[in-house]
Amino acid sequence: MKWSILACAWLAACADDTSAAKPAGTYETALPAAGNRLAVLGSDYKSSALSLLAADTQVRVGAALWHSGSQVSAATTALSGDAALAQTPWDDGRIVIIDRGNAVITFWQPTDRSIRQIPVSTGFYSNPQDVIPIDAHKMYVVRMKRNPAPTADPADFDEGDDVLIVDPTDGKLLGRIDLAPYASEPGLVAAGSRVPWAGIRLWLPLQSLAADFSHQGDARILEIDPVTDSIIHQVDIPNIKNCIAMSWQPDIQGFVAVCPGAYSDKADQGAHAGIVLLTPGNAMPSAQVLFHASDFGGATTLGRDVACVPGGHCLVVTPGDPDSNTPDRIWRFETAGGKPVQVGAGSGPFSVSGMFAGATTNGSIVIGDRTNPSGDVRVFALTATTTTERPATTSNPGGLGAIDFGVF
Numbered sequence: 001m002k003w004s005i006l007a008c009a010w011l012a013a014c015a016d017d018t019s020a021a022k023p024a025g026t027y028e029t030a031l032p033a034a035g036n037r038l039a040v041l042g043s044d045y046k047s048s049a050l051s052l053l054a055a056d057t058q059v060r061v062g063a064a065l066w067h068s069g070s071q072v073s074a075a076t077t078a079l080s081g082d083a084a085l086a087q088t089p090w091d092d093g094r095i096v097i098i099d100r101g102n103a104v105i106t107f108w109q110p111t112d113r114s115i116r117q118i119p120v121s122t123g124f125y126s127n128p129q130d131v132i133p134i135d136a137h138k139m140y141v142v143r144m145k146r147n148p149a150p151t152a153d154p155a156d157f158d159e160g161d162d163v164l165i166v167d168p169t170d171g172k173l174l175g176r177i178d179l180a181p182y183a184s185e186p187g188l189v190a191a192g193s194r195v196p197w198a199g200i201r202l203w204l205p206l207q208s209l210a211a212d213f214s215h216q217g218d219a220r221i222l223e224i225d226p227v228t229d230s231i232i233h234q235v236d237i238p239n240i241k242n243c244i245a246m247s248w249q250p251d252i253q254g255f256v257a258v259c260p261g262a263y264s265d266k267a268d269q270g271a272h273a274g275i276v277l278l279t280p281g282n283a284m285p286s287a288q289v290l291f292h293a294s295d296f297g298g299a300t301t302l303g304r305d306v307a308c309v310p311g312g313h314c315l316v317v318t319p320g321d322p323d324s325n326t327p328d329r330i331w332r333f334e335t336a337g338g339k340p341v342q343v344g345a346g347s348g349p350f351s352v353s354g355m356f357a358g359a360t361t362n363g364s365i366v367i368g369d370r371t372n373p374s375g376d377v378r379v380f381a382l383t384a385t386t387t388t389e390r391p392a393t394t395s396n397p398g399g400l401g402a403i404d405f406g407v408f
Helices: 005-010 263-272
Strands: 036-044 046-053 060-067 083-085 095-101 104-109 114-119 128-135 137-146 160-166 174-179 200-205 219-225 229-236 244-247 254-259 275-281 286-292 306-309 313-318 329-334 341-345 352-356 364-369 378-381 387-393 402-407
Touching: 036 095, 046 095, 083 254, 083 402, 095 128, 128 254, 200 244, 219 254, 229 263, 244 306, 306 352, 306 364, 313 352, 313 364, 313 378, 341 378, 341 387, 364 402
Parallel strands: 352 402
Antiparallel strands: 036 046, 036 402, 046 060, 083 095, 095 104, 104 114, 128 137, 137 160, 160 174, 200 219, 219 229, 244 254, 254 275, 275 286, 306 313, 313 329, 329 341, 352 364, 364 378, 378 387
């Protein structure tokens, strides 16, 4: 197995290449209304580019509208090759890019294409994972890394392994929610991941990693009250590890989580990989393992994304193998149970990355397949009994296929 490919494609520690300055792209069609703008982040894990589609039709609006080689001012940080899109939309339609390589949050406004940036490193490589807007003067930034040498001053918020609280209007640091005590084993870094928000409280999955990635604890998911900035519940999932992404399902009032297992477990990774249903409940939340990785054609791990449409119809990916050139496989499963069914394949191994489903995608799931010659944005329409793949879209004809999505 070529683990260097795996590390760049599925983890968060890749190089940055911004050596060539090139002009940003222009709009090809009218800008859709806020809420119907499907942001597409393309990357080869050395450089990144932001493109825009209409969420309901997947028609391209503009390609490479801002990218690693764009002309930037002296006060602006160029986009690195290790980036992601925020999972929660903002009321004013701004697109939010989390630049993990530079520890910078970029706000890109589609209406005038203006850029604002807020650094969130506080003096170390903090590896931000997601940004959640709470109100006009408060946002959460999930920071995965722990500072190995923080100062003694708690007011500089440089400890890391936390949720940093920031005023998005001026970048002022307001506080932090310390995640370190909530790692599932003593001594591990809690390592918060991406956050789906159902509009009341937030659910934050923890990766619970050793600082050198040599060990990983069982999965744990925290419930955060954004009014008090406090953790009010934790849900433990024994014998399942690394729940890194979740999809909110309003019709069942629950979250579907994908848990690839621990890469450090090597041959035993599959024993701790699966799909989990988290049910918040009115009092005590609960978690149920719906499927193990082996239920997906004998797989030993799962991809880093999951997406579902109303009715509990979901898609997930099992990664291929570069050594045998086995492509990724795309699977459908139901939250109500039943045997998962393969409904497609990627263009190659580790080519499929990023999934999105929302009200504006009209019962379809959008999937990134960055090396697909027919188009890097693939669309699967799911009903109760059918799965139909619609024609793909090329988000960026110049290259840098899709790895992440968000609607803003």
